[in-house]
Amino acid sequence: MAADALDAQARGFAGSRIKIGRPQLAEGRERLSAGRATLGPRHEIMVDANQTFTLAEAFNLPVCPHLLMALHASLACAIPNAPWLKYNPQLNGITKTGLRIESGRACPAESPGLGIVWDWDAIEAAQIDGLSADLHQAG
Template sequence: MAGHRRMSASIGGPVAVGESLYSVLQRFGAYLAAGAARIVQVDVAHVGGITPWLKVTHVAEACNVAVSPHFLMKLHVSLAAPVPDGIFVERIPQLQAIKHSTLTIEGGCLAAPDVPGIGIDWNPDALDDHRVV
């Protein structure tokens, strides 16, 4: 964390952290309190679900820190849409091979799905094709 803080202060650009942080207060809160990040890459699967994810975004907003979710883009695009400082959603085109539908990009922006559910529609047959036994 100290290294991220020094890097953030010295490079003049934003430092993003979070894709490997797993706790709202102990990790994200500590990074934000220390000024060690200007962008949090919070991952709903790593932080414990939608409620803790939202807590991280609220803490980030209170610290004037942007949010750029990590992974699970079909879920994160809907979660990030109302976040005031939601700047990017990670897009991993390689995952398209194991899903039924794709995200729509309109004017350079991902469009949030307009169907019920969390947005991820895994293709079980395709998952079987990629299973390592």
């Protein structure tokens, strides 16, 4: 967690997400305390406790969408309680387009659709022998 957050901070991101929500409340407190000590007082810390958007909006709690950033950048722009978007580069190796970041901020796609162009050759190359998936290519 600390290495990823420090890397994001060095790249100009103004905040990072810390996963909490384990059965032991003290573990979450320890993770948050360690994050604050590592990142300093000016870096925003978002908490991922797997809350639903509906519940969060009902109580005016901020949310931080994550996973398909290209899709969630548009989502964050469309709801009132999503001031942050988690940068999650795990899919970069299997997509041809990445999320555009300017000055540490995510920019939603300007073209219609999800903003994701899958790299089907990279997906096929990443398949593991003995496992299969039904990949239907659009277009």
